[in-house]
Amino acid sequence: MQPLSITTTKLCKSVPYGDGARAILSDVSLNVRASSITALIGRSGAGKSTLLRCLNGLDTIDSGEISIAPKSETQQRLDVAMIFQAYTLLSRSTVLQNVCLTITLQGTTLTDAHTQKAMQLLAEVGLSDKANAYPSELSGGQRQRVAIARALMLDPGLLLCDELTSALDPKTTVEILALLKRVNKDHGVTIILVTHDMDVVKEVADTVCVMDNGYIVEQGSVIDVLIKPKHAVTRQLIDATTGGALPAFISDRIQANQAPNADVVLKLIFTEESSTKPIIAAVATTFNVCFSIIAGSLDNLSDQHANHMFGHLWVSCTPNDKLEAAIHYMTDHGVGVETLGYIVWE
Ligand SMILES: Nc1ncnc2c1ncn2[C@@H]1O[C@H](COP(=O)(O)OP(=O)(O)O)[C@@H](O)[C@H]1O
Ligand SMILES: [Mg+2]
Secondary structure, three states, X not given: OOOOEEEEEEEEEEEEEOOEEEEEEEEEOOEEOOOOEEEEEOOOOOOHHHHHHHHOOOOOOOEEEEEEEOOOOOOHHHHEEEEOOOOOOOOOOOHHHHHOHHHHHOOOOOOHHHHHHHHHXXXXXXXXXXXXXXXXXXXXXXXXXXXXXXXXXXXXXXXXXXXXXXXXXXXXXXXXXXXXXXXHHHHOOEEEEEEOOHHHHHHHOOEEEEEEOOEEEEEEEHHXXXXXXXXXXXXXXXXXXXXXXXXXXXXXXXXXXXXXXXXXXXXXXXXXXXXXXXXXXXHHHHHOOOOEXXXXXXXXXXXXXXXXXXXXXXXXXOOOOOHHHHHHHHHHOOOEEEXXXXXXXX
């Protein structure tokens, strides 16, 4: 199966609610390139799982269009595989039988070729020695590996993963995400991954789509969205992960209104490209805007990206009439700038 691309146009879905209806998905227009890893991120209840189920045909839409390309002879359902947070393995079947389940569920009789293929997939996910084990004998990470092998049995062109790593510890999460990247590369399969964790996005995705309240509020390359988050929810999700947030003893003192003697507080976001230029020095000499550094952090992006590092720097300065020009200068030179508010230093 070749990798599939998927486009949705203005998907809407609502559910009955009291006398009326409640919107779950509103005008969802999503673009997923073939062979990409797209992360679908948002807070709990945003509509991510519902959208995945609609893409897979497990749930119906009220209006809009879903188009998957290239169209194939076989049923669309078979070209799209799905993995959930709950491992959904049969407890009384062995690992090998679980991997072959997709074949037997279709009513196809298992052949030696199927078994061989299942064994090869188990080798790929590092579980050759567990073929005859039962799910209860496996760790959470190992069960998720079985689920991945099973999903690959029918050579899907699109793999949908719903909170695949949410129940796993950080180390196992990194291992499973590495496996997904390998599967994406070796099998050329397009992956859509639902998560509420920006660290997962940074680790594995090349494109990200942010959902809130049934809407897509932001969509773009991971690096662009991380550097220039447009929506408040995106900023919250970024801040919730390590390095995103300002220490509370400072953020608690930042005010929206400018008091006399107040300094303005900015958050600067550097990429590899902008971090090698003397931008802060240039701003000081050209615009007479001198920054005090409040806090800083460095972050790492997955090796799918051209830029590997990016950093946050929180600074304050006495506002002057050139501040706006200084901010323009910085954004022109690839630095993301967010004005957080005002602070009075005692
Ligand atoms: N079948 C359903 N009937 C009623 N409400 C539903 C149904 N499915 C989902 N919802 C509601 O739709 C919203 C989105 O749910 P979901 O897609 O599970 O969000 P997420 O996966 O982003 O946490 C939630 O408020 C949820 O309660
Ligand atoms: Mg969900």
